[in-house]
Amino acid sequence: METRRDFLRTTLITTAAASVSEAARAAPARIPSTDRMGILVDTTACVGCRSCEAACKRAHDYPNEPTADNSTIPARRRPGHDSLTVVNEYPGPERPPRPTYVKVQCMHCDFPGCESACIVGAISKKESGPVLWDGDKCIGCRYCMVACPFQIPSFEYEKALKPEIEKCDFCIRRIDDGNVPACVEVCPMEALAYGRRASLIEVAREKIRNNPDRYNDHIYGEFEAGGTSWMYLAKAEFKELEFPELGRDPMPGTSESIQHGIFAYFVPPVSLYALLGGLMWITKKRKEAEEMAE
Ligand code: SF4
Ligand code: SF4
Ligand code: SF4
Numbered sequence: 001m002e003t004r005r006d007f008l009r010t011t012l013i014t015t016a017a018a019s020v021s022e023a024a025r026a027a028p029a030r031i032p033s034t035d036r037m038g039i040l041v042d043t044t045a046c047v048g049c050r051s052c053e054a055a056c057k058r059a060h061d062y063p064n065e066p067t068a069d070n071s072t073i074p075a076r077r078r079p080g081h082d083s084l085t086v087v088n089e090y091p092g093p094e095r096p097p098r099p100t101y102v103k104v105q106c107m108h109c110d111f112p113g114c115e116s117a118c119i120v121g122a123i124s125k126k127e128s129g130p131v132l133w134d135g136d137k138c139i140g141c142r143y144c145m146v147a148c149p150f151q152i153p154s155f156e157y158e159k160a161l162k163p164e165i166e167k168c169d170f171c172i173r174r175i176d177d178g179n180v181p182a183c184v185e186v187c188p189m190e191a192l193a194y195g196r197r198a199s200l201i202e203v204a205r206e207k208i209r210n211n212p213d214r215y216n217d218h219i220y221g222e223f224e225a226g227g228t229s230w231m232y233l234a235k236a237e238f239k240e241l242e243f244p245e246l247g248r249d250p251m252p253g254t255s256e257s258i259q260h261g262i263f264a265y266f267v268p269p270v271s272l273y274a275l276l277g278g279l280m281w282i283t284k285k286r287k288e289a290e291e292m293a294e
Contacts, residue, residue, distance in 0.1 A: 039192055044214055117146065120138070122135075
């Protein structure tokens with residue numbers, strides 16, 4: 001039975017969550033730092049060795065590093081709770097065809113749909129570029145999964161009591177220690193470049209200018225969904241490599257338009273989300289307390 005204390009807590013959480021959600025919804029108005037960092041992926045240099053997958057797992061203490069057996073590489077895998085990044089293979093545009101390999105992970109959007117959708121502020125875009133998840137705030141509602149245009153956040157269903165959203169964290173601990181991300185450091189082909197996003201765009205433009213036969217004249221991520229910290233070069237059209245075709249508008253604006261359309265004649269979405277968030281937070285805390293008491 002719900003106690004008066006629970007009721008008061010729900011009310012407080014509802015109010016706090018509404019404030020947090022309002023702040024997050026204002027995110028598109030924020031101007032990202034011009035010094036923010038990014039990564040440029042040159043798919044024309046990638047040989048599909050998957051060393052980046054292995055290095056990422058090592059850096060995050062994940063088991064089951066990929067082996068030399070690359071038979072799964074054409075399988076169109078997605079990042080998940082056992083691997084924050086995966087490399088997939090596509091038929092290349094050359095004749096005879098040479099495969100194109102595409103490393104997939106969180107794009108660290110400049111205006112993240114996941115951040116905007118999170119009702120408790122558990123995901124945030126840092127001034128320096130990374131989009132990070134905070135397990136202490138997360139209530140496991142999974143709105144971030146729905147809001148991501150790249151289908152990146154994954155949910156550890158096995159950990160029902162303390163679920164975790166998994167996604168690339170830009171190797172924030174390594175960066176804070178003055179290192180580059182693990183995947184960048186290990187890549188033997190220098191297909192991954194870490195640096196100021198603005199400088200990477202200049203590098204990418206120069207590559208395209210100097211090698212028009214090698215590159216499609218498109219830096220994916222420069223403008224898509226308002227811009228992303230990870231950007232890509234390729235010879236093929238990006239839609240042939242299964243990159244989503246996104247406009248230049250930040251995704252939070254899009255998701256909010258949809259939410260407002262759905263709820264226009266119902267309950268304001270912020271209030272509904274906040275209420276659900278408060279209830280889910282209480283349920284999570286109760287389960288944690290029960291688990292600790294066992
Ligand atoms: S380590 Fe470099 S070359 Fe190897 S799969 Fe990853 S991005 Fe491609
Ligand atoms: S930046 Fe770090 S967490 Fe992200 S894919 Fe590379 S190694 Fe993995
Ligand atoms: S790619 Fe998805 S999970 Fe990553 S920052 Fe963008 S919206 Fe968030």
